[in-house]
Amino acid sequence: MQKSILIIGACGQIGTELTLALRDKHGKENVIASDIREGSENLMDSGPFEVLDATDYDALEEIVAYYEISEVYLMAAMLSATAEKFPMRAWNLNMNSLFNVLNLGKEKKVDKIFWPSSIAVFGPNTPKEHTLQSTIMEPSTVYGISKQSGERWCEYYYHKFGVDVRSIRYPGLISWKTMPGGGTTDYAVEIYHKALSEGTYTCFLKEDTELPMMFMDDAIRATLQLMEVDKENVKVRASYNLAAMSFTPAQIAEQIKKHIKDFKISYKPDFRQAIADSWPSSIDDSKARTDWGWQARFDLENTTKEMLENLAP
Numbered sequence: 001m002q003k004s005i006l007i008i009g010a011c012g013q014i015g016t017e018l019t020l021a022l023r024d025k026h027g028k029e030n031v032i033a034s035d036i037r038e039g040s041e042n043l044m045d046s047g048p049f050e051v052l053d054a055t056d057y058d059a060l061e062e063i064v065a066y067y068e069i070s071e072v073y074l075m076a077a078m079l080s081a082t083a084e085k086f087p088m089r090a091w092n093l094n095m096n097s098l099f100n101v102l103n104l105g106k107e108k109k110v111d112k113i114f115w116p117s118s119i120a121v122f123g124p125n126t127p128k129e130h131t132l133q134s135t136i137m138e139p140s141t142v143y144g145i146s147k148q149s150g151e152r153w154c155e156y157y158y159h160k161f162g163v164d165v166r167s168i169r170y171p172g173l174i175s176w177k178t179m180p181g182g183g184t185t186d187y188a189v190e191i192y193h194k195a196l197s198e199g200t201y202t203c204f205l206k207e208d209t210e211l212p213m214m215f216m217d218d219a220i221r222a223t224l225q226l227m228e229v230d231k232e233n234v235k236v237r238a239s240y241n242l243a244a245m246s247f248t249p250a251q252i253a254e255q256i257k258k259h260i261k262d263f264k265i266s267y268k269p270d271f272r273q274a275i276a277d278s279w280p281s282s283i284d285d286s287k288a289r290t291d292w293g294w295q296a297r298f299d300l301e302n303t304t305k306e307m308l309e310n311l312a313p
């Protein structure tokens with residue numbers, strides 16, 4: 001039987017590319033995009049779209065019944081930098097949207113759920129290098145606290161109610177189709193835009209701040225892979241560590257200079273530096289490799305090539 005998929009928060013940085021990839025795979029009429037706002041032209045023109053507030057359970061339930069949805073991807077959230085400015089709004093959105101979707105699973109109204117976590121679940125007391133799947137987790141940001149709580153609730157709903165919920169701790173994501181939505185790793189996208197348009201970039205993090213990152217194609221591939229793997233192979237029901245590369249602003253600038261010789265970078269750290277300082281610099285993703293065969297394809301060199309080629313006027 002053909003499954004019917006709902007993406008919530010489909011107009012964001014990940015949702016846009018995820019929707020397009022799922023439509024390619026399952027047919028556009030079987031993949032319903034939804035968001036509180038309309039998205040880019042290529043997303044809106046690619047298949048069905050519904051305006052949906054993820055915190056409104058009744059509206060969500062109605063759409064799930066109408067389209068006979070079997071699988072939900074919940075991508076709506078407030079990201080790390082914005083969440084520090086609006087803590088209660090972030091908590092309400094990030095938690096209530098998750099409860100709504102988990103409760104659909106508990107009521108057997110959907111079969112399978114994807115919900116993303118983040119490297120923000122870790123905190124200043126976590127070992128920074130090759131951070132393990134299970135380690136000290138004492139997040140110090142509003143966003144990180146919501147993601148860690150979310151992970152605990154996912155695991156709880158799986159064990160208590162048999163909800164098939166799957167999750168990945170995404171690192172910072174680099175993409176050219178859609179701009180990022182208010183995270184601490186946004187610099188690694190903005191830098192390519194500015195390199196091409198102005199030849200200079202002022203970075204809001206210090207030059208030696210190393211963070212785990214991933215090119216969007218890898219993130220989408222990992223998401224589809226985890227959702228397709230047999231249930232028995234999904235051994236982690238909180239959220240999987242996932243890694244591809246780690247770099248500093250100085251290192252990304254060096255790569256850009258290989259393509260744009262006169263590119264200049266300067267540094268003006270702001271409040272996002274403290275958030276970045278609380279996160280790991282590299283991630284151990286051996287559990288995802290063992291359980292469902294994860295393997296990244298993009299490093300900093302080919303990510304830079306893809307970004308500059310696709311963003312070039």
Ligand SMILES: NC(=O)c1ccc[n+]([C@@H]2O[C@H](COP(=O)([O-])OP(=O)(O)OC[C@H]3O[C@@H](n4cnc5c(N)ncnc54)[C@H](O)[C@@H]3O)[C@@H](O)[C@H]2O)c1
Nearest residue numbers: 009011012013014036053054076077116118170172173181
């Ligand atoms: N982008 C990254 O680097 C990154 C890294 C780690 C984890 N994540 C996680 O992945 C998920 C998606 O992130 P993203 O980067 O695409 O975020 P984004 O901010 O680009 O997109 C979020 C989307 O949710 C929508 N939205 C906001 N409130 C809503 C509501 N009440 N109802 C319905 N939709 C609503 C927004 O309009 C937006 O289109 C989030 O859970 C985020 O925490 C992202």
